[in-house]
Amino acid sequence: MAPRSKNRHVDHRPNPSIESPQSMIKIVIESTETSAASGLPIEPETEFNVHKAFICHYSPYIAKTLTKPEQIEIRIDDSSPKAFGIFVHWLYYQNLGSLEGDPDFYLLCEVWMLAKRFWVPKLQNMVMDSLHKVAEDNDSEGVIRVNDESGFVAHSWSDELKNFLLDMMVTTKIPSVLEQLCKYVSKDMVKDAFLARVFRELEGNATGLGPASDYYVPDLATETDTE
Numbered sequence: 001m002a003p004r005s006k007n008r009h010v011d012h013r014p015n016p017s018i019e020s021p022q023s024m025i026k027i028v029i030e031s032t033e034t035s036a037a038s039g040l041p042i043e044p045e046t047e048f049n050v051h052k053a054f055i056c057h058y059s060p061y062i063a064k065t066l067t068k069p070e071q072i073e074i075r076i077d078d079s080s081p082k083a084f085g086i087f088v089h090w091l092y093y094q095n096l097g098s099l100e101g102d103p104d105f106y107l108l109c110e111v112w113m114l115a116k117r118f119w120v121p122k123l124q125n126m127v128m129d130s131l132h133k134v135a136e137d138n139d140s141e142g143v144i145r146v147n148d149e150s151g152f153v154a155h156s157w158s159d160e161l162k163n164f165l166l167d168m169m170v171t172t173k174i175p176s177v178l179e180q181l182c183k184y185v186s187k188d189m190v191k192d193a194f195l196a197r198v199f200r201e202l203e204g205n206a207t208g209l210g211p212a213s214d215y216y217v218p219d220l221a222t223e224t225d226t227e
Helices: 052-058 060-065 081-093 105-117 121-136 140-144 148-155 159-171 175-183 187-203
Strands: 005-009 024-029 046-051 073-076 222-226
Touching: 024 052, 024 081, 046 052, 046 081, 052 060, 052 081, 081 105, 081 121, 105 121, 105 159, 121 159, 140 175, 159 175, 159 187, 175 187
Parallel strands: 024 073
Antiparallel strands: 005 222, 024 046
């Protein structure tokens, strides 16, 4: 459904090390919910302390944000602590398989968007593998576990994530999955999905999702071979 390409990541930079003393950076996740009565945040801020070498190595965005050597704090106001916690976990472990528990579908979408903001395509593609597995396994429970933060999906400006969600809506055979996704994407995407489903029925085209790599984000340091 999406165009297919084969991406091979080429990054010759040495991995960061913590064998010697390292500078730390404080990341403050600001509360996004405020009380209607007082206007004050409902939840307290959440602080993460990470090694500066690690976060700057894997996130060009953060490296660019830290313009002054003496800067020791960054504030983020559009991420949940859970999503950023998964990002920090990935910084050190470089995988999502060692997480405690399985993140739900919409939390993974949020992590994907966070990785997009921080310019970390490697994490975006790893998250896409997890999202794709939920879709491929027809894991309706994975999709219909919803929280109040899921509405951000409707405002995603990312073509790759939109294409994946749209293709998932078109190909799923589980009504509850389609119903749930329709609640958290834009009206235009719902319209496009239903038109595509109609055309599939008329043409007798029952093709499922393509491989996860169809929805991968190319890296600036990636060699791309188009098949």
